[in-house]
Amino acid sequence: MRVLTQIHAHILTHPNLPLSTLSFGLSKVLCFAAYRNVHYAKTLLSQIPYPTIFCYNTVMRGFLSQNPSPEPIFLFKKLVQRKFPLSNTFTLAFVLKCCSILPAFDEGKQMHKHVIASGLGKNLFVRTSLLNFYTKCEEAELARKVFDEMSERNVVAWSAMIGGYAKMGMVNEALGLFREMQKSGIEPDGVTMVSVISACAMAGALDLGKWLHTFIDKKRIKNDLEVSTALVNMYAKCGWIQKAKEVFEAMPVKDAKAWSSMIVGFAIHGLAREALETFAEMGKAKVEPNHVTLIGVLSACAHGGLVAEGRKYWSIMLESGIEPSMEHYGCMVDLFCRTNQIEEAHEFINNMPIPPNPAIWRTLFVSCKKNKMLHKGEIVANHLFQLEPHNPENYILLSSLYASASDWVKMSSVRRQMKERGMKAIPGCSSIEINGHVHEFVMGSWSHPEAKDIREVLSEVSGRVQAIGHEPWIAAVLQNVGDGEKRDALWEHSERLAIAYGLLKTKAPVVIRVVKNLRVCVDCHEVTKSISRLYNREIIVRDRIRFHRFVDGECSCQDFW
DNA sequence: CTAGGGTTAG
Numbered sequence: 001m002r003v004l005t006q007i008h009a010h011i012l013t014h015p016n017l018p019l020s021t022l023s024f025g026l027s028k029v030l031c032f033a034a035y036r037n038v039h040y041a042k043t044l045l046s047q048i049p050y051p052t053i054f055c056y057n058t059v060m061r062g063f064l065s066q067n068p069s070p071e072p073i074f075l076f077k078k079l080v081q082r083k084f085p086l087s088n089t090f091t092l093a094f095v096l097k098c099c100s101i102l103p104a105f106d107e108g109k110q111m112h113k114h115v116i117a118s119g120l121g122k123n124l125f126v127r128t129s130l131l132n133f134y135t136k137c138e139e140a141e142l143a144r145k146v147f148d149e150m151s152e153r154n155v156v157a158w159s160a161m162i163g164g165y166a167k168m169g170m171v172n173e174a175l176g177l178f179r180e181m182q183k184s185g186i187e188p189d190g191v192t193m194v195s196v197i198s199a200c201a202m203a204g205a206l207d208l209g210k211w212l213h214t215f216i217d218k219k220r221i222k223n224d225l226e227v228s229t230a231l232v233n234m235y236a237k238c239g240w241i242q243k244a245k246e247v248f249e250a251m252p253v254k255d256a257k258a259w260s261s262m263i264v265g266f267a268i269h270g271l272a273r274e275a276l277e278t279f280a281e282m283g284k285a286k287v288e289p290n291h292v293t294l295i296g297v298l299s300a301c302a303h304g305g306l307v308a309e310g311r312k313y314w315s316i317m318l319e320s321g322i323e324p325s326m327e328h329y330g331c332m333v334d335l336f337c338r339t340n341q342i343e344e345a346h347e348f349i350n351n352m353p354i355p356p357n358p359a360i361w362r363t364l365f366v367s368c369k370k371n372k373m374l375h376k377g378e379i380v381a382n383h384l385f386q387l388e389p390h391n392p393e394n395y396i397l398l399s400s401l402y403a404s405a406s407d408w409v410k411m412s413s414v415r416r417q418m419k420e421r422g423m424k425a426i427p428g429c430s431s432i433e434i435n436g437h438v439h440e441f442v443m444g445s446w447s448h449p450e451a452k453d454i455r456e457v458l459s460e461v462s463g464r465v466q467a468i469g470h471e472p473w474i475a476a477v478l479q480n481v482g483d484g485e486k487r488d489a490l491w492e493h494s495e496r497l498a499i500a501y502g503l504l505k506t507k508a509p510v511v512i513r514v515v516k517n518l519r520v521c522v523d524c525h526e527v528t529k530s531i532s533r534l535y536n537r538e539i540i541v542r543d544r545i546r547f548h549r550f551v552d553g554e555c556s557c558q559d560f561w
Numbered sequence: 562c563t564a565g566g567g568t569t570a571g
Contacts, residue, residue: 031562057562093563128564160565194566229567260568292569299570330570359571366571519571545571 001036004029008044023048027055034062042071053085060094064101072098073107080114087114089123096129100136108133124150128157135164140173155186163195166202174199175208187219190227197230204515204542206238207433225251229258236265239513239540239547256282256290263296268546270557272304279313291322298331302338303546305560310335326357333360337367338560342376358388362397369401377401392423430498430516434505441497444489448497450504457500462491465530473523490523495541499528503535512539519543519561529553 011017011025026048033041041059045051056079060072076095079087092115099108112130115121127150134143147153147161158181165174178196181188188196193216200209213231216223228251235244248254248262259282266275279297282289289297294317301310314332317324329352336345345364349356361383368377381401384394395418402411428443441448448454472487490496495516502512520528520543532539533553541548549556 034562054562061562088563090563097564123563125564130564132565154564156565158565163565189565191566198567224566226567231567233568255567257568262568264568290568295569302570325569327570332570334571363571 001033001040004033004036004040012047019049023050027052030055031058034058035065038062038066038071042075051085053079053088053091056085057088057090057094060091060098064094064097068101070098070102070104070107073104076111076114087118087120089120089126092118092120092123092126093129096126096133100129100133103133103136105137105139108137122151124152124154124157128160131157132160132164135160135168138168140165140168140170153184153186155189155192158184158186159189159192159195162192162199166195166199169202171199171203175203175205188221190216190222190224193221194226194230197227197234201230201234201237203438204238204431204513205433205438206235206240206513207436209234209238211436225253225255225258229261232258232265233261236261236268237542239269239511239542239549241265241269241271241547254285254287256287256293259285259287260290260293260296263293263300267296267300267303269549270303270546270560272300272306272309275300276306276309289320289322291325291328294322295327295331298328298335302331302335303557303561305335305339307335307339307341326354326360329354329356330360330363333363337363340367340371342367342371342373346376356383358384358391358394361387362394365397365401369397369404372405374401374405374407390421390423392418392425395423396425426518428494428516428518430494430514432498432502432512432514434501439498439501441494441501443494443497444492448501450501453504454497454500457504458491458496461496461500461503461527461531461534464534465527468530468534470526470530473521473526490521490527493521493524495520495524496527499531499539502539503531503537508535508537512537513542514539515542517544519545520548525555525559525561529555 008029011022026044030041030044033044038059041062045055045059048055056075060075063069063071072095076091079085092111096108096111099111115126115130120126127146131143131146134146143161143164147157150157162174162177162181165177174196193212197209197212200212216227221227228247232244232248235241235247244262244265248258251258259278263275263278266278275296279293282293294313297313298310301313310332317328332348333345336348342364345367349360349364361380365377365380365384368380381394381398388394395414399411399414402414429440431438431440439448472490495514498514499512502514506512520541525548528539528541528550530553531537532550539550546561547556548561
């Protein structure tokens with residue numbers, strides 16, 4: 001940098017240099033400065049008599065290589081004002097990238113107009129940047145429009161759209177587009193695979209995920225750090241933790257993200273000891289943990305009920321200079337709550353330096369409900385309703401607090417309020433993958449083509465479960481109806497429909513794997529334990545938070561979830 | 562000098 005400033009000074013102290021030489025010299029200095037001190041490069045830009053578009057692009061690129069900054073957008077505005085020099089495809093790509101990083105929706109939309117006006121809209125780089133910008137702003141339809149209007153699409157364009165869908169949570173769209181891509185004859189590469197594997201991880205689609213893994217080997221797609229990490233994550237999120245571990249151990253190089261995936265994987269399976277051992281190994285391997293690693297470690301402690309360890313890792317986190325975020329606080333609150341240290345949890349929340357979010361209050365609320373602390377629960381609910389007056393989940397929770405205390409008057413009142421405000425509960429939904437197809441079951445809905453057979457299986461299961469003395473936990477049903485109807489309602493819970501379908505379509509020793517959008521209720525948990533013993537089947541249920549592995553009447557969570 | 566990728570509480 002010192003040399004650069006010397007050259008800069010030299011150029012400026014020779015006023016008789018021809019203008020073109022001056023410009024050229026300063027541009028060269030700017031180029032070198034862009035990555036070292038981008039602000040210096042920006043100053044230089046203003047001193048160059050007639051800067052080329054290349055100079056502007058270089059400074060923009062410099063800003064993009066650093067922390068998120070709107071500078072490239074400002075520079076572009078200058079370009080537009082001065083009408084010189086004219087933008088090229090590189091400029092547009094850089095500015096759009098800046099808009100997606102921030103993200104800056106309005107500026108990006110403006111850029112779309114500039115793209116059209118510039119006549120460079122057909123350029124692949126520009127279009128892909130535009131498409132990526134829209135997905136980062138969660139504008140699925142606008143992104144898809146940009147994609148559909150492309151006259152030619154390469155593997156990058158396809159990957160951008162597939163990955164965009166996956167990140168927006170539109171898993172089926174992502175997987176569907178991957179199939180279309182194959183039909184179109186464009187060969188997927190490692191980047192494409194990472195996006196598709198992530199979509200499988202979200203959907204819990206193990207069979208498809210396994211197929212993709214074979215596909216990678218067969219097509220000799222490079223199994224780099226990102227692909228392997230995505231596979232570890234996918235196997236963990238699809239319930240096959242041993243395979244996740246196997247892929248992880250075979251990785252020649254592991255960075256913080258790879259270690260974090262493995263630790264988080266163990267955590268959601270309730271394998272706290274394994275998660276902590278892996279964290280220790282990570283230390284031995286001299287890989288610095290990041291904030292996500294610590295989320296994994298702390299949530300492992302929470303899932304395992306390890307309070308002392310949780311506190312220990314909390315201080316380790318502070319010592320290693322990781323500033324605790326909402327997620328870290330959430331893990332600690334969860335840790336106290338799961339071990340029924342409600343006062344401790346509440347105090348921890350009150351001492352948070354950042355205002356607690358609804359999720360944190362909900363954690364505390366659920367704990368109050370479990371411990372039948374009606375009064376405290378109402379106080380916590382107040383915080384929740386202040387922050388989120390329009391979230392139906394909060395109404396459901398409060399009414400379940402009253403239901404657990406058999407206070408039907410207050411329960412109905414909450415239900416009525418909910419109805420009056422036009423709010424609907426999110427219905428429970430479970431899915432099971434059979435022969436590569438994901439079958440979805442919604443609570444109480446019998447729209448599946450094989451509904452009749454499923455009913456038969458369920459009534460047989462229900463008979464056998466009751467015969468061994470299962471008492472339905474009817475407090476799980478919120479409706480203010482007779483106990484008989486509550487018993488029936490329990491048998492329509494979505495996970496039972498999915499498990500019944502699994503029993504119907506597969507035979508032992510095939511593992512029944514179910515993914516649920518909400519948490520499992522106490523009664524379903526008990527019933528699934530019984531099914532695993534009575535039918536001698538391993539059943540793995542991924543609920544909204546973690547895994548339950550049912551084998552021979554026991555669950556891996558040891559009734560702690 | 563340009564576009565697409567992996568880990569994130571409840």
